[in-house]
Amino acid sequence: MSLLDEIEPLKQAALADLSAAADVPALEQAKGKWIGPHGQFTGLMKQLGNLSKEERPAAGKAINAAKVELEAVLTRAREELELKASIPKHPTDFTLPGRRRSVGRLHPLTQTTEDIVRSFRKIGFAVADGPEIEDDYHCFDALNTPADHPARDMQDTFHLATEEKLILRTHTSSVQIRVMKQQPPPVRIIVPGRVYRRDTADATHNPTFQQVEGLYVDKNVTVADLKGTVEFVFRELMGKDTKIRFRPHYFSYTEPSFEIDFSSPLVKKMGKEWLEIAGCGMVHPQVFENVGYDPEEWTGWAFGFGIERIAMIRYGITDIRLFYENDVRFLQQF
Numbered sequence: 001m002s003l004l005d006e007i008e009p010l011k012q013a014a015l016a017d018l019s020a021a022a023d024v025p026a027l028e029q030a031k032g033k034w035i036g037p038h039g040q041f042t043g044l045m046k047q048l049g050n051l052s053k054e055e056r057p058a059a060g061k062a063i064n065a066a067k068v069e070l071e072a073v074l075t076r077a078r079e080e081l082e083l084k085a086s087i088p089k090h091p092t093d094f095t096l097p098g099r100r101r102s103v104g105r106l107h108p109l110t111q112t113t114e115d116i117v118r119s120f121r122k123i124g125f126a127v128a129d130g131p132e133i134e135d136d137y138h139c140f141d142a143l144n145t146p147a148d149h150p151a152r153d154m155q156d157t158f159h160l161a162t163e164e165k166l167i168l169r170t171h172t173s174s175v176q177i178r179v180m181k182q183q184p185p186p187v188r189i190i191v192p193g194r195v196y197r198r199d200t201a202d203a204t205h206n207p208t209f210q211q212v213e214g215l216y217v218d219k220n221v222t223v224a225d226l227k228g229t230v231e232f233v234f235r236e237l238m239g240k241d242t243k244i245r246f247r248p249h250y251f252s253y254t255e256p257s258f259e260i261d262f263s264s265p266l267v268k269k270m271g272k273e274w275l276e277i278a279g280c281g282m283v284h285p286q287v288f289e290n291v292g293y294d295p296e297e298w299t300g301w302a303f304g305f306g307i308e309r310i311a312m313i314r315y316g317i318t319d320i321r322l323f324y325e326n327d328v329r330f331l332q333q334f
């Protein structure tokens with residue numbers, strides 16, 4: 001048999017061998033046998049020297065063509081076997097439990113906010129939102145806070161260096177105005193959100209902190225509704241033994257206005273009988289006028305309190321700055 005006639009049967013045998021390989025090592029072995037340095041096709045090449053000058057080019061070309069074809073088959077077979085090897089041997093069981101839940105958790109302030117929101121939702125309050133970058137109108141004017149009010153002092157408010165005289169909101173009360181301007185009464189909303197004040201940070205102050213604002217507008221709303229609502233929510237948050245009391249106070253956007261104190265075993269633990277926790281009152285008729293509600297027809301109450309304060313009492317934290325330091329030793333405890 002001439003050399004040229006040997007090529008095709010050898011190629012067929014090599015192809016069968018390569019496609020029979022069950023994994024990558026078997027494939028590499030087959031490769032060695034056929035097209036490696038000591039393989040059969042290399043052997044054929046070596047025999048070219050025995051051929052006549054006339055026969056040699058055609059035989060050399062045919063051997064090379066066969067090798068190229070085998071290389072291509074080899075590459076494809078290797079890719080397929082590697083892919084097969086990367087697929088898990090056993091099917092995934094999606095009913096198995098997940099990894100341990102130590103990958104992360106919610107920040108204590110987020111947990112507290114969610115609890116507050118959950119309590120208010122139970123009694124029909126919706127969550128509203130507003131911008132942290134505000135203007136004087138929504139933060140002060142519309143809330144009946146005159147231009148010479150101490151709350152507007154440069155000491156307290158961050159002013160942005162913009163033409164429009166924008167500020168960072170000092171309280172979430174600004175959202176009362178935005179919501180009432182946007183919808184007709186009745187209104188029943190809470191507004192959790194970040195506020196900013198020009199304070200230096202110490203154990204109980206931080207230039208940015210979070211508040212929850214509440215607003216309820218309907219017909220014949222009374223201070224009793226306000227007190228009942230606040231009592232319900234604080235008992236949910238701080239335990240059944242929680243008591244609250246109202247003290248007269250002044251806010252420009254409510255009349256009458258009160259400060260809310262509360263007492264609970266948690267407060268006693270801090271060595272106190274009562275702790276001041278929130279401001280509130282009946283919505284001032286002027287505020288209703290400012291948003292286009294008829295004060296003869298509608299009545300309402302509003303309140304605002306700090307979320308950090310609540311979280312500190314709940315968890316017995318004595319330094320507000322711990323909330324913002326992101327120290328995992330602190331955060332892991334919640």
Ligand code: DAH
Nearest residue numbers: 171254279280281302303304
């Ligand atoms: N905005 C007040 C503050 O930041 C809290 C407050 C007091 C909100 C009385 C109210 C309210 O809605 O009626 O201290």
